[in-house]
Amino acid sequence: xxxxxxxxxxxxxxxxxxxxxxxxxxxxxxxxxxxxxxxxxxxxxxxxxxxxxxxxxxxxxxxxxxxxxxxxxxxxxxxxxxxxxxxxxxxxxxxxxxxxxxxxxxxxxxxxxxxxxxxxxxxxxx
Numbered sequence: 001x002x003x004x005x006x007x008x009x010x011x012x013x014x015x016x017x018x019x020x021x022x023x024x025x026x027x028x029x030x031x032x033x034x035x036x037x038x039x040x041x042x043x044x045x046x047x048x049x050x051x052x053x054x055x056x057x058x059x060x061x062x063x064x065x066x067x068x069x070x071x072x073x074x075x076x077x078x079x080x081x082x083x084x085x086x087x088x089x090x091x092x093x094x095x096x097x098x099x100x101x102x103x104x105x106x107x108x109x110x111x112x113x114x115x116x117x118x119x120x121x122x123x124x125x126x
Contacts (some may be wrong), residue, residue, distance in 0.1 A: 002117075004021065016081060035047065045061070048079070061105075078117055
């Protein structure tokens with residue numbers, strides 16, 4: 001299993017980015033997938049996640065601003081980040097979940113079946 005994230009960068013508040021995660025080594029089109037972020041000095045924040053059929057679930061912190069999609073033909077996961085805030089500054093990773101769920105405004109994983117990739121840094125600053 002290999003996941004390679006890309007697309008991060010420095011953007012001003014209110015700006016947009018599109019992150020990509022190229023997957024290999026497993027049957028991508030049947031795998032639940034999530035984006036995970038870790039801000040400086042903080043723990044992992046799980047979500048959003050997307051199931052094989054395209055059903056997507058979001059944490060309240062990003063709902064309405066971020067959109068997760070997948071292209072099964074290309075084995076690639078995407079995250080469109082709009083209306084970025086300074087609080088969105090973090091390292092962003094993708095993950096192959098066993099399963100995940102979202103409740104109470106937060107998302108959680110039942111377990112991860114992939115090693116952590118190198119991630120892609122998103123910095124929101126004026």
